[in-house]
Amino acid sequence: xxxxxxxxxxxxxxxxxxxxxxxxxxxxxxxxxxxxxxxxxxxxxxxxxxxxxxxxxxxxxxxxxxxxxxxxxxxxxxxxxxxxxxxxxxxxxxxxxxxxxxxxxxxxxxxxxxxxxxxxxxxxxxxxxxxxxxxxxxxxxxxxxxxxxxxxxxxxxxxxxxxxxxxxxxxxxxxxxxxxxxxxxxxxxxxxxxxxxxxxxxxxxxxxxxxxxxxxxxxxxxxxxxxxxxxxxxxxxxxxxxxxxxxxxxxxxxxxxxxxxxxxxxxxxxxxxxxxxxxxxxxxxxxxxxxxxxxxxxxxxxxxxx
Numbered sequence: 001x002x003x004x005x006x007x008x009x010x011x012x013x014x015x016x017x018x019x020x021x022x023x024x025x026x027x028x029x030x031x032x033x034x035x036x037x038x039x040x041x042x043x044x045x046x047x048x049x050x051x052x053x054x055x056x057x058x059x060x061x062x063x064x065x066x067x068x069x070x071x072x073x074x075x076x077x078x079x080x081x082x083x084x085x086x087x088x089x090x091x092x093x094x095x096x097x098x099x100x101x102x103x104x105x106x107x108x109x110x111x112x113x114x115x116x117x118x119x120x121x122x123x124x125x126x127x128x129x130x131x132x133x134x135x136x137x138x139x140x141x142x143x144x145x146x147x148x149x150x151x152x153x154x155x156x157x158x159x160x161x162x163x164x165x166x167x168x169x170x171x172x173x174x175x176x177x178x179x180x181x182x183x184x185x186x187x188x189x190x191x192x193x194x195x196x197x198x199x200x201x202x203x204x205x206x207x208x209x210x211x212x213x214x215x216x217x218x219x220x221x222x223x224x225x226x227x228x229x230x231x232x233x234x235x236x237x238x239x240x241x242x243x244x245x246x247x248x249x250x251x252x253x254x255x256x257x258x259x260x261x262x263x264x265x266x267x268x269x270x271x272x273x274x275x276x277x278x279x280x281x282x283x284x285x286x287x288x289x290x291x292x293x294x295x296x297x298x299x300x301x302x303x304x305x306x
Contacts, residue, residue: 061276093179117177128242
C-alpha cells in the first residue's frame with residue numbers, strides 16, 4: 001500500500017522526473033499544443049481573425065484538395081516510397097548486421113560499423129548538393145564519365161522516371177548504418193549457446209543464420225516496422241525537398257504530401273488547404289498504425305505495440 005501518495009512518489013523519483021522533463025516539454029510544445037491548429041482545416045483563414053477568429057467553411061478545404069487532382073498523386077507517392085524504404089532498408093540493414101557479426105573480426109567490425117554510420121549524420125542539404133554534382137547534366141560526374149566513355153549524357157533532373165530508384169538507393173545508403181547498429185546489437189545479445197549447440201549438431205553458417213539469427217531478429221524487426229508504418233503517409237520532407245526542390249518536371253514521381261503542403265503554404269499562401277492536407281495525412285497514419293498493430297496482434301499479441 002502506498003502511504004505517501006502522489007507527492008511522495010514525486011519527491012522520491014524527482015531526479016528521474018527531472019531527466020524526463022525536457023522530453024515532456026518538447027512533445028507538449030511541438031506536438032500537443034499545435035494540435036489546436038487542426039481547426040484551420042475547417043476554416044477560411046484570414047490574418048485579422050487568426051486561428052480561432054477566422055470564419056468556418058466546413059469541408060471546402062478538403063474538397064479543393066481532392067478536386068485539384070493532386071491528392072491521389074501525393075498519397076500514392078508517399079505510401080509507395082515509404083513501403084519501398086521499409087522493405088529495402090530493413091533487408092539491407094539485417095544483411096549488413098549479419099555480415100558484420102559473422103564475417104568481421106571485432107576490430108574490423110568497429111571500423112566498418114563506423115563507416116556505415118557516417119552517412120546518417122550527413123545533412124540532407126549536403127546529400128542534395130552531392131547528388132547535384134553527381135547528376136548535373138552539364139558538369140556532373142556521371143555525365144563526365146559517360147562522355148569520356150563516348151556515351152550519351154543522361155538528363156537526370158529532367159527525367160522523372162529515374163527518381164524512384166535514385167531516392168530508394170540514397171535513402172538506403174543514408175539509413176544503412178543506423179539500422180545496422182540496432183540489428184547488430186540485437187544479434188550480439190543472443191545467447192551464444194544456441195550457436196554452439198547448432199555448430200555441434202553440424203549446422204553450417206548459413207543454417208545458423210536462417211534457423212537462429214533471423215528468427216530471433218523478428219521481434220526487433222516487427223517493432224521497427226510497426227514504428228515505420230506509423231509514418232507511412234509522412235514523407236521525409238528534408239530528403240525530398242533537398243533532392244528535388246521545386247522542379248515541377250519531377251513532381252509526378254517525387255511529390256509527397258509534405259512537399260505539397262509546403263508549396264501550398266509558400267507559393268499559394270493557402271493555409272486552410274495546407275491544414276486540410278496535413279490533417280488528412282495524420283488520419284491516414286493513425287488508421288494505418290491501428291490496422292498494422294491489429295494484424296500483429298492476430299499473429300502474436302506479445303509483439304504488438306499495444
